[in-house]
Amino acid sequence: MDLDAVLLQILNGLDKGSAYALIALGLTLIFGTLGVVNFAHGALFMVGAFCAVTLQKVLTLSTITIDETKTDFLGNPLKVKTPYVENWFGEATGATIIDWAVPLSILLAIPVMLIIGIVMERGLIKHFYKRPHADQILVTFGLAIVIGEIVKASFGATEQPVPAPQSLSRVTDVGAMLGLEGINVSYPSWRLVNMAFAAVVIIAIFSFLRFTTFGMVVRAGMADRETVGLLGINIDRRFTIMFAIAALVAGLAGVMYVPIKPPSYELGMQFLVISFVVVVVGGMGSLPGAVAAGFLLGLLEAFASTELAKGILPGIDQIIIYVVAIIILLTRPRGLMGRKGVMEE
């Protein structure tokens, strides 16, 4: 393998890993703060993705006018669809707005995901703190089915592609971007944007927890909830907000992943298994562990899918994640960076 191929696989790995890391980060936030195992987290990822689909559908709502001067291939007068936004903002601006539907839907996803998170925590999860983990898994598993079916009922069972903005849907010369001579790797621009976005979100979450008073209280609550409560701090309310933030992180990851993989109602379940494996490998309750494991497993998956690896062990690309997860769970029971005493009753 030459340097170009290695770099390409690193990029592939970071691309996959950024989605894994964001979902696992949210799962770990929920687990670390509330102690709840959330099997509906994949569904939240999917809801985020469908925020983008919804926004694109809303933006392309059109008026239909009949152009008498032209005919379509059947000889009828041509029907011209003009989206409302083009009527309101002028043709060029309107077209740009539609083109940038995916990035714009981040603005939609933020309030939607926060509200869903708060409603979910107050309405359902709250009642499950004292119940066994098995019950938490089961009820959130049921919730994941329900959310998936609601999405299926509203959008249909097919995949809903939404393209990236045109200026970002080409490829970028990575060698030139990094200023490296002799490297000739082109990579889709949107995927690079996705990675950068994931990095920003991860840094934002960590700084939020590290440098704000709110974050300090939350970290204290994660370490010892009871004592924080005894100090007269309303830790429950802060944990609710953390749940909403975790839902938001999953949702944003979902939005950004839309141009890479067209979402369908099954998307949540597809990502759920992987993200749990990531969390467990990283160590239940460890935020840096979740991020590290996300990127590590993404990279491993990318390198396992090269022809070289497949030549040594056919099918390794399909099972590498599970094999690594099993090995790590058996040799390092707490995962890569798991804390002592978490989930060890």
Next chain:
Amino acid sequence: MLGLNRNDTLLLIFVAIITLAAPILMNPFPTESSLAQFNAGYPDLMQRFVIFGIFAIGYNILFGLTGYLSFGHAAFLGAGSYACVWMFKLFGYNVLPGIVLSVIVAGIFSVAIGYISLRRSGIYFSILTLAFAQMSFALAYSVLGQDMWGLKGGLTNGETGLQVYSNDPQIFHSEAAPNLPHLFGVPMRETWIWEYGAWQFQFNAGFYLCAIIMLVVFYLSMRIFRSPFGLMLRAVKTNQNRLNYTGVNTKPYTLAAFVISGMYAGLAGGLLSAMDPLAGAERMQWTASGEVVLMTILGGAGTLIGPVLGAGMIKYFENIFSKINKGILEGWFSFLPESVADPIVSVLYLFTGSGWHLTLGLVFMLVVIFLPGGLVGGLIGAGRRLFRRGGGKAAKNTQPTPTSQAAE
């Protein structure tokens, strides 16, 4: 009788009667009536009822007794299916060797997976089983489905699914035997139809084979529930730490429970193949494992009859409820004025037809939230409360102890 106490004997007889009379009981509506579509008494569906009943009974021995939540039991079901079809391919269409082999293969798989997974408990155990099952699915779907060792289509025939071809060896196949799965010459598809008035009842050989096997394994699970071994498993669920402190090594017990439930799953898989000699990788997918979890919890984990009931309910939903389409709903509400009926139909339609999963998910959530013992657990609880209330008044005068209040 048979080493069971009176209540259990009655339960077993009750289940036996229901199961054996199922072709009649499941067909309450005359063939020509408009309600005939709710009849579940056709062979294909009834076979599924009992086969998935077996699957859920076995799963219940693990989850209901020990509390270990496995998300990977579909792997054993799939392994059993493949084993049975291989038996057909190599030795011919008699189902008995196929079913026996599928139980053995699933047993071997579950010893290996269980030995490793049971080193951890709680959520880690769930994730480990999930990882193993997904790995088996990926292997069966792609790697083992490629040509290898001179076998076309490998061990599993990948996407197409494993099936019997005319050029397979089938060394014990004789001209006299039917060319489809049979038990010593009786084809599994043989159906005897009994017309009675407007009703039509179908008695299918395959169904009765599955039903008898289900009754046997149901009896076995009863014995396990009532045995000292079953008691030990319950102790594991209640407090494993305390067991360890008293010097009990719980691993052999949990592993035994895991292997038994894996063999039940293999048996179910073998029977699935025996009814329809085609095995696909999708039987191993984790959503299939999720289904048996749903069945067991819905009916009532830890109760004897619950899982069978749950399996029946889910399969009934899947096959019958999902057939209620818009036209049928409109027919039901045609007595209402259209402006009233239309919104009702469009709301109800979300929950029926292809949206039956939504109903299932909601019912499942409600059961988990409000009835931790499942439907059967809820019924037993309600019955007990009624009895207590009736007898409680008399008891109150004689001994008003705080313990009796706590029990309520």
